[in-house]
Amino acid sequence: QLQLQESGPGLVKPSETLSLTCTVSGGSISSSSYYWGWIRQPPGKGLEWIANIYYGGRAYSNPSLKSRVTISVDTSKNQFSLKLSSVTAADTAVYYCARQGYYFDSWGQGTLVTVSS
Amino acid sequence: EIVMTQSPATLSVSPGERATLSCRASQSVSSNLAWYQQKPGQAPRLLIYHASTRATGIPARFSGSGSGTEFTLTISSLQSEDFAVYYCQQYNNWPPFTFGPGTKVDIK
Numbered sequence: 001q002l003q004l005q006e007s008g009p010g011l012v013k014p015s016e017t018l019s020l021t022c023t024v025s026g027g028s029i030s031s032s033s034y035y036w037g038w039i040r041q042p043p044g045k046g047l048e049w050i051a052n053i054y055y056g057g058r059a060y061s062n063p064s065l066k067s068r069v070t071i072s073v074d075t076s077k078n079q080f081s082l083k084l085s086s087v088t089a090a091d092t093a094v095y096y097c098a099r100q101g102y103y104f105d106s107w108g109q110g111t112l113v114t115v116s117s
Numbered sequence: 118e119i120v121m122t123q124s125p126a127t128l129s130v131s132p133g134e135r136a137t138l139s140c141r142a143s144q145s146v147s148s149n150l151a152w153y154q155q156k157p158g159q160a161p162r163l164l165i166y167h168a169s170t171r172a173t174g175i176p177a178r179f180s181g182s183g184s185g186t187e188f189t190l191t192i193s194s195l196q197s198e199d200f201a202v203y204y205c206q207q208y209n210n211w212p213p214f215t216f217g218p219g220t221k222v223d224i225k
Binding site: 037046047048049060061062063064096102103104105107108109110 | 118160213
């Protein structure tokens with residue numbers, strides 16, 4: 001059974017870079033059928049797609065965040081990672097990683113990242 | 118960017134009754150639409166993809182319909198575990214993938 005687990009700091013200071021990693025178990029991140037994505041949800045609000053990446057490295061990101069987003073994949077560790085630079089309080093959210101075949105069929109449990117000094 | 122809207126924002130339904138949720142796209146997304154269920158403190162769960170195909174393990178009381186710009190999620194007989202927030206998501210024109218704002222189904 002595929003499982004995804006987010007990890008990273010729960011508190012980030014304004015203007016710094018948020019860094020998260022998603023570890024995939026029970027399946028290979030090198031599957032040719034899927035992208036691997038990040039989605040976030042501010043407290044009490046809806047879902048926002050951030051970015052996704054294919055195991056070969058092809059990546060896409062939300063134009064609203066594009067200049068601040070870096071997404072990468074490490075097939076040797078079965079992990080993919082997100083970096084979001086120059087964070088502000090508006091970036092406070094639960095961050096989910098997910099397997100994506102255009103729609104999101106497997107999700108991590110999510111990790112709350114708070115941006116505060 | 119395709120903007121997704123959902124109505125109503127909140128739907129109050131009694132257990133055993135039918136719930137009908139609507140999702141609209143700002144332009145045609147063909148049948149490239151998914152529905153998710155989210156309970157408090159949990160990640161979303163995929164219910165429906167390709168507008169009408171149930172995901173693995175999803176009960177038959179959940180059904181999806183529509184194409185183009187108008188879509189519907191129907192829960193035929195609400196069970197206690199179905200009270201949650203439901204989101205639609207388009208994957209026809211991307212990036213970005215976009216979600217609707219959600220419909221909360223609560224107990225009447």
